[in-house]
Amino acid sequence: MFNFHFECARCGMRRTLPVGGDSIVGACPSCGATHRIEFFPALLRASSGQRAENLVLDTESSCFFHPTKRAATACEGCGRFICALCEIDMGSQHLCPRCVEQGHASGTLEPLKTEYTRYDQIALVLAVLPLLFFYLTLFTAPMAIYFCVRHWRQDAGVLPHGRGAVMTAFVFAVLEVIGWIVVLSWLIPFIGGTW
Amino acid sequence: MRAGTNPYKRLPGRARKLFGLFSNARQQLWLGPDHLLVAEVKAYTERYKRYYLKDIQALTMCPTNAGRIVNAVLLGFSGLFLIPVLLLFPNRHLPSLEGLALPVMILLAGISALFLLFLFGNVLLGPTCICHLHTAVQAERLSALGRARTAARTLNLLKWSIESAQGRIQPEDVQDFVAPRWEDWPPGSPDSAQEPNREG
Numbered sequence A: 001m002f003n004f005h006f007e008c009a010r011c012g013m014r015r016t017l018p019v020g021g022d023s024i025v026g027a028c029p030s031c032g033a034t035h036r037i038e039f040f041p042a043l044l045r046a047s048s049g050q051r052a053e054n055l056v057l058d059t060e061s062s063c064f065f066h067p068t069k070r071a072a073t074a075c076e077g078c079g080r081f082i083c084a085l086c087e088i089d090m091g092s093q094h095l096c097p098r099c100v101e102q103g104h105a106s107g108t109l110e111p112l113k114t115e116y117t118r119y120d121q122i123a124l125v126l127a128v129l130p131l132l133f134f135y136l137t138l139f140t141a142p143m144a145i146y147f148c149v150r151h152w153r154q155d156a157g158v159l160p161h162g163r164g165a166v167m168t169a170f171v172f173a174v175l176e177v178i179g180w181i182v183v184l185s186w187l188i189p190f191i192g193g194t195w
Numbered sequence B: 001m002r003a004g005t006n007p008y009k010r011l012p013g014r015a016r017k018l019f020g021l022f023s024n025a026r027q028q029l030w031l032g033p034d035h036l037l038v039a040e041v042k043a044y045t046e047r048y049k050r051y052y053l054k055d056i057q058a059l060t061m062c063p064t065n066a067g068r069i070v071n072a073v074l075l076g077f078s079g080l081f082l083i084p085v086l087l088l089f090p091n092r093h094l095p096s097l098e099g100l101a102l103p104v105m106i107l108l109a110g111i112s113a114l115f116l117l118f119l120f121g122n123v124l125l126g127p128t129c130i131c132h133l134h135t136a137v138q139a140e141r142l143s144a145l146g147r148a149r150t151a152a153r154t155l156n157l158l159k160w161s162i163e164s165a166q167g168r169i170q171p172e173d174v175q176d177f178v179a180p181r182w183e184d185w186p187p188g189s190p191d192s193a194q195e196p197n198r199e200g
Ligand SMILES: [Zn+2]
Pocket: A008, A009, A010, A011, A012, A013, A028, A029, A030, A031, A032, A033
């Protein structure tokens, strides 16, 4: 018998619900709220815990990290033999703990990336919003260009982001800077008259 | 930047927790080759959580009354601003209201119309719901799926992807459980006799 730990989304009532099929529709016995639940075979997997096998013969390959355990596979990053305990399933890759650690530290392991900063959006706001108070653009346009460059130089994000924001920001910021150069070069002879 | 080979596909769903009134956080759902990526987008940062399709145990959906409550509140506010207009209108020529009545009436009617507009939008978006994704160790609220119509569409897409990764639960997997019925919950609640709303 397999159980699903159900919690009502409306009243919070918890019940252990026996699973008898791949989906169920019913009312919460406590508040009557209808729930639709889809079940998947992962629920039936009794225990996903892996157990490392001991070496039977000394001619068998052993784990790089546990010399007494039998190698189950080779790390796809460094090629070392690893046991079932050391094997880390990264979705598309199977890696040893050391490669995962290195990948996390260097940010090169995509499945471990958990954060991304939208410098392109920051640049866009800095380039467009201050146009309402045009004099602010003297300061914000160079900042917008800085964030455009920063966006361009950082790793591609995990998710697909169009280039619309960074392009728009860049065009606006460059035009603002050109505008300021024209205005200032026209003003400077007046100010500099006393030099 | 990488060329157009990104493996992620955006799933429908752009609802916000509590209609986005108290937080600027948005949730986006992206389907990757072997996992669902739940992105929390906040101002200028994105945070990701990954749920591998082979680890997902269940998807749940529960319709809520939140949409109807919001409709009632919006209708109430709209009426609240319209009532003074209806009271003022017949008396607009009274000397005490001269000059003031018209702009005030236009302002109040405008605010009333604004609430009606929100009401109209909320009606268009349809009924609300709460969805969760369950794994062996956690239950994630899918707040992006706050509207029943979109939620049904996205959950079907997800179900299809999860089943291509895991297969389906076969009758023989659960054969020691004779009749899969909601009524078979362990008794104990006085309301458990309520007529369940079962699908054929
Ligand atoms: Zn309930």
